[in-house]
Amino acid sequence: xxxxxxxxxxxxxxxxxxxxxxxxxxxxxxxxxxxxxxxxxxxxxxxxxxxxxxxxxxxxxxxxxxxxxxxxxxxxxxxxxxxxxxxxxxxxxxxxxxxxxxxxxxxxxxxxxxxxxxxxxxxxxxxxxxxxxxxxxxxxxxxxxxxxxxxxxxxxxxxxxxxxxxxxxxxxxxxxxxxxxxxxxxxxxxxxxxxxxxxxxxxxxxxxxxxxxxxxxxxxxxxxxxx
Amino acid sequence: xxxxxxxxxxxxxxxxxxxxxxxxxxxxxxxxxxxxxxxxxxxxxxxxxxxxxxxxxxxxxxxxxxxxxxxxxxxxxxxxxxxxxxxxxxxxxxxxxxxxxxxxxxxxxxxx
Numbered sequence: 536x537x538x539x540x541x542x543x544x545x546x547x548x549x550x551x552x553x554x555x556x557x558x559x560x561x562x563x564x565x566x567x568x569x570x571x572x573x574x575x576x577x578x579x580x581x582x583x584x585x586x587x588x589x590x591x592x593x594x595x596x597x598x599x600x601x602x603x604x605x606x607x608x609x610x611x612x613x614x615x616x617x618x619x620x621x622x623x624x625x626x627x628x629x630x631x632x633x634x635x636x637x638x639x640x641x642x643x644x645x646x647x648x649x650x651x652x653x654x655x656x657x658x659x660x661x662x663x664x665x666x667x668x669x670x671x672x673x674x675x676x677x678x679x680x681x682x683x684x685x686x687x688x689x690x691x692x693x694x695x696x697x698x699x700x701x702x703x704x705x706x707x708x709x710x711x712x713x714x715x716x717x718x719x720x721x722x723x724x725x726x727x728x729x730x731x732x733x734x735x736x737x738x739x740x741x742x743x744x745x746x747x748x749x750x751x752x753x754x755x756x757x758x759x760x761x762x
Numbered sequence: 763x764x765x766x767x768x769x770x771x772x773x774x775x776x777x778x779x780x781x782x783x784x785x786x787x788x789x790x791x792x793x794x795x796x797x798x799x800x801x802x803x804x805x806x807x808x809x810x811x812x813x814x815x816x817x818x819x820x821x822x823x824x825x826x827x828x829x830x831x832x833x834x835x836x837x838x839x840x841x842x843x844x845x846x847x848x849x850x851x852x853x854x855x856x857x858x859x860x861x862x863x864x865x866x867x868x869x870x871x872x873x874x
Contacts, residue, residue, distance in 0.1 A: 642856050643852075
């Protein structure tokens with residue numbers, strides 16, 4: 536019965552994705568988050584263990600490895616855009632990546648979160664696939680990080696554009712960078728509907744911030760935990 | 763046949779990335795190192811885009827379903843998460859708003 540986990544994951548995700556599409560992609564119907572929620576509640580109430588669920592579901596988890604490596608392809612394809620906006624992209628990522636981790640870490644710390652929560656929330660603006668790996672490298676809980684990253688993406692998808700309007704950011708490149716660095720893929724999916732250039736920059740910001748943050752964060756965490 | 767070639771290249775770079783992080787003990791995910799190396803290999807013409815394009819596109823398009831199994835792992839930590847729900851939600855929302863506005867404003871400033 537090892538097939539259980541894979542069957543359940545794909546079946547529920549398929550059903551929820553159809554609902555999501557039929558309702559025109561409402562942010563609160565995000566099929567990944569809802570699948571996690573439904574499967575978690577299902578396992579809890581039925582008493583089926585996570586280990587049993589993972590027997591076959593693990594193959595999906597494994598595929599994240601080659602999927603992250605595959606992000607090289609859009610990066611390579613968009614190399615001309617990266618060169619044309621090199622200054623904006625590097626400044627946006629260097630500052631935004633740092634601010635994302637520092638604010639999350641210190642606000643949670645101020646409110647009394649424990650060490651494993653701090654280490655799990657610090658990578659929350661990195662794109663999910665990479666954040667899961669970073670979380671386990673720095674001693675966080677990858678499962679918690681995955682959920683927090685998806686929630687951060689959903690916030691960007693839901694109110695990111697409105698927030699940028701409220702702050703009167705008009706520059707299309709700046710809007711794309713703000714969205715991509717903060718809310719990765721789900722934010723990118725939203726801002727690309729507004730403006731193609733913002734969308735392209737947002738996607739690049741997401742991938743490059745993933746690379747930058749996975750090199751930067753482990754060392755930043757060492758510094759932060761020392762005090 | 764191309765699918766096997768593409769998959770072999772991608773898995774080869776994944777393995778390379780994992781081996782490098784293991785040997786050098788740098789605290790970076792091996793898949794990120796593999797991604798950087800594959801980007802460089804494409805730039806230097808060591809790997810042809812058409813060999814990896816198809817498999818890579820398939821994996822990227824279907825990436826979100828891969829987040830579900832690790833995400834479900836949250837049930838193992840549920841009581842801890844519930845006890846710290848307040849710091850977690852406040853930090854998540856505040857950090858989101860600060861980061862998106864700060865980053866966009868900073869970039870807008872340097873573009874003037």
